[in-house]
Amino acid sequence: xxxxxxxxxxxxxxxxxxxxxxxxxxxxxxxxxxxxxxxxxxxxxxxxxxxxxxxxxxxxxxxxxxxxxxxxxxxxxxxxxxxxxxxxxxxxxxxxxxxxxxxxxxxxxxxxxxxxxxxxxxxxxxxxxxxxxxxxxxxxxxxxxxxxxxxxxxxxxxxxxxxxxxxxxxxxxxxxxxxxxxxxxxxxxxxxxxxxxxxxxxxxxxxxxxxxxxxxxxxxxxxxxxxxxxxxxxxxxxxxx
Amino acid sequence: xxxxxxxxxxxxxxxxxxxxxxxxxxxxxxxxxxxxxxxxxxxxxxxxxxxxxxxxxxxxxxxxxxxxxxxxxxxxxxxxxxxxxxxxxxxxxxxxxxxxxxxxxxxxxxxxxxxxxxxxxxxxxxxxxxxxxxxxxxxxxxxxxxxxxxxxxxxxxxxxxxxxxxxxxxxxxxxxxxxxxxxxxxxxxxxxxxxxxxxxxxxxxxxxxxxxxxxxxxxxxxxxxxxxxxxxxxxxxxxxxxxxxxxxxxxxxxxxxxxxxxxxxxxxxxxxxxxxxxxxxxxxxxxxxxxxxxxxxxxxxxxxxxxxxxxxxxxxxxxxxxxxxxxxxxxxxxxxxxxxxxxxxxxxxxxxxxxxxxxxxxxxxxxxxxxxxxxxxxxxxxxxxxxxxxxxxxxxxxxxxxxxxxxxxxxxxxxxxxxxx
Numbered sequence: 034x035x036x037x038x039x040x041x042x043x044x045x046x047x048x049x050x051x052x053x054x055x056x057x058x059x060x061x062x063x064x065x066x067x068x069x070x071x072x073x074x075x076x077x078x079x080x081x082x083x084x085x086x087x088x089x090x091x092x093x094x095x096x097x098x099x100x101x102x103x104x105x106x107x108x109x110x111x112x113x114x115x116x117x118x119x120x121x122x123x124x125x126x127x128x129x130x131x132x133x134x135x136x137x138x139x140x141x142x143x144x145x146x147x148x149x150x151x152x153x154x155x156x157x158x159x160x161x162x163x164x165x166x167x168x169x170x171x172x173x174x175x176x177x178x179x180x181x182x183x184x185x186x187x188x189x190x191x192x193x194x195x196x197x198x199x200x201x202x203x204x205x206x207x208x209x210x211x212x213x214x215x216x217x218x219x220x221x222x223x224x225x226x227x228x229x230x231x232x233x234x235x236x237x238x239x240x241x242x243x244x245x246x247x248x249x250x251x252x253x254x255x256x257x258x259x260x261x262x263x264x265x266x267x268x269x270x271x272x273x274x
Numbered sequence: 275x276x277x278x279x280x281x282x283x284x285x286x287x288x289x290x291x292x293x294x295x296x297x298x299x300x301x302x303x304x305x306x307x308x309x310x311x312x313x314x315x316x317x318x319x320x321x322x323x324x325x326x327x328x329x330x331x332x333x334x335x336x337x338x339x340x341x342x343x344x345x346x347x348x349x350x351x352x353x354x355x356x357x358x359x360x361x362x363x364x365x366x367x368x369x370x371x372x373x374x375x376x377x378x379x380x381x382x383x384x385x386x387x388x389x390x391x392x393x394x395x396x397x398x399x400x401x402x403x404x405x406x407x408x409x410x411x412x413x414x415x416x417x418x419x420x421x422x423x424x425x426x427x428x429x430x431x432x433x434x435x436x437x438x439x440x441x442x443x444x445x446x447x448x449x450x451x452x453x454x455x456x457x458x459x460x461x462x463x464x465x466x467x468x469x470x471x472x473x474x475x476x477x478x479x480x481x482x483x484x485x486x487x488x489x490x491x492x493x494x495x496x497x498x499x500x501x502x503x504x505x506x507x508x509x510x511x512x513x514x515x516x517x518x519x520x521x522x523x524x525x526x527x528x529x530x531x532x533x534x535x536x537x538x539x540x541x542x543x544x545x546x547x548x549x550x551x552x553x554x555x556x557x558x559x560x561x562x563x564x565x566x567x568x569x570x571x572x573x574x575x576x577x578x579x580x581x582x583x584x585x586x587x588x589x590x591x592x593x594x595x596x597x598x599x600x601x602x603x604x605x606x607x608x609x610x611x612x613x614x615x616x617x618x619x620x621x622x623x624x625x626x627x628x629x630x631x632x633x634x635x636x637x638x639x640x641x642x643x644x645x646x647x648x649x650x651x652x653x654x655x656x657x658x659x660x661x662x663x664x665x666x667x668x669x670x671x672x673x674x675x676x677x678x679x680x681x682x683x684x685x686x687x688x689x690x691x692x693x694x695x
Binding site: 035040069089110112114115117138140142144145147148149150167169170207209210242243245246263264265 | 303306309371399445450507517
């Protein structure tokens with residue numbers, strides 16, 4: 034049975050970017066930049082977008098701050114000229130659970146100028162999600178939890194720690210809404226090959242309410258270099274420390 | 275003069291009415307749409323005017339059926355002289371804004387609305403986040419004196435369109451055996467009845483093994499069920515975006531003076547009648563959510579099983595709440611009186627069209643489907659056979675009803691001012 038990284042559009046992107054190599058320390062301060070591709074549903078072959086250019090970029094910087102973990106996240110949608118920036122103070126735990134954060138949204142639309150931008154403060158207080166001090170309509174007392182972009186940091190550290198246990202949690206999707214009944218499992222290793230090289234990757238898969246199964250591929254150095262969820266392919270572009 | 279309300283129109287893409295928690299589906303969680311329905315009215319017999327993207331959307335924004343507005347199929351242009359809802363509202367004292375998916379060829383959305391967030395085309399996940407966040411920002415920042423009309427065009431669960439192609443490579447195997455809550459196949463998965471050739475050929479094309487195409491006939495049962503499971507996850511995704519918009523409205527200055535309308539352009543086969551995608555007239559593709567809410571004005575906690583609703587009703591309904599007359603020759607009707615608990619005279623049937631010459635006439639009890647030039651007609655008793663599995667058109671008991679419904683369809687269409695193709 035084919036693995037998700039073997040989707041035609043994902044393989045095309047993998048061959049374009051190549052596989053990562055060299056040392057990496059997921060606990061060290063650093064920044065990773067990913068390009069995001071969408072499979073073009075209008076072609077029979079299921080290739081990436083017609084231009085074969087990324088649709089969005091994701092930049093995640095991470096560092097330990099005292100007992101906490103700090104993440105800076107910038108997701109820019111290249112085609113639509115909108116950006117979401119998140120500055121999050123997180124627990125230094127298995128799931129990099131965010132404790133407090135600021136979310137800023139901006140959009141380059143001329144007609145929307147001054148009309149669509151906003152900033153929102155989020156926090157988890159007494160295991161409850163608060164957005165600008167208010168609970169969302171669908172709220173609950175959280176168990177273990179994390180946010181979608183925090184999983185990018187978490188899987189690297191799980192792999193480095195050889196953590197293969199099943200994690201069940203609540204998801205703060207987009208740092209804005211609660212999704213219940215989530216779980217992350219270790220799916221073993223997968224040999225990933227491109228036209229030029231090969232790596233053995235740890236594979237973690239995320240399932241749950243509103244989640245299209247998402248597979249995270251982490252190399253032997255604990256570096257997340259590929260995330261695949263059906264038509265979305267997120268691929269490591271570069272890293273800086 | 276009574277203050278005119280703001281109007282928020284939220285649309286999704288490819289969402290079957292069946293796939294709503296409050297309409298009885300237990301395999302999908304739609305708390306946000308259910309909340310909206312609980313604070314308003316949900317029409318269970320709501321039909322797309324033409325169940326594929328461009329035509330359905332053109333019908334919302336013109337109040338006319340597709341043979342009249344010109345958008346008879348995806349890619350066909352809208353009649354240039356026909357006013358759209360954005361133009362009409364901007365001309366009549368409203369500020370009309372648009373965020374997200376538009377997809378009406380021949381009409382530049384930026385000429386009709388203040389266009390605050392671009393059409394995500396086919397990238398629903400990131401596109402819907404941008405459309406939603408732009409709407410949230412708008413609800414926080416809008417300061418104009420005139421009331422607004424804000425249309426938010428969300429794209430999911432349309433991402434299901436990628437499923438078949440993506441899974442071509444799996445040789446029909448279910449790729450995620452860890453998932454243990456796959457929904458069952460529907461009772462009408464396997465059917466044996468007379469169908470128009472257009473429907474048969476559409477299904478056969480997807481089922482056939484054509485190399486780069488899907489070869490769905492080879493799928494194991496679990497992969498079919500995984501398609502349905504995935505479809506529901508995409509619906510949950512867009513339900514979350516709707517929740518964020520509703521939360522933003524309720525935390526805004528417009529909480530008490532905004533009418534909310536929610537609908538979808540069309541549904542998805544999700545293996546009912548062994549079909550995927552849209553462009554046909556069985557209920558899974560043609561029947562869509564239609565919810566209205568304005569606490570204190572619109573009746574609450576109502577699931578309306580009685581009134582037949584069409585996508586062409588959006589335009590006159592919005593005009594009714596805006597206190598303006600719609601353009602002439604609207605084919606739809608305002609839902610306001612029904613939504614506010616009154617009992618107006620109402621249509622006896624609703625008509626829809628489909629790519630390839632398909633036509634549907636739905637009464638409160640029966641549905642007729644015809645295709646131009648195809649001798650096979652379909653008649654279903656929607657009360658006794660809601661899964662549309664027994665074609666009664668040729669049974670001697672039903673011939674008179676079939677003829678009567680055909681005559682009603684012909685008479686209805688005789689009023690049309692057909693667009694020049």
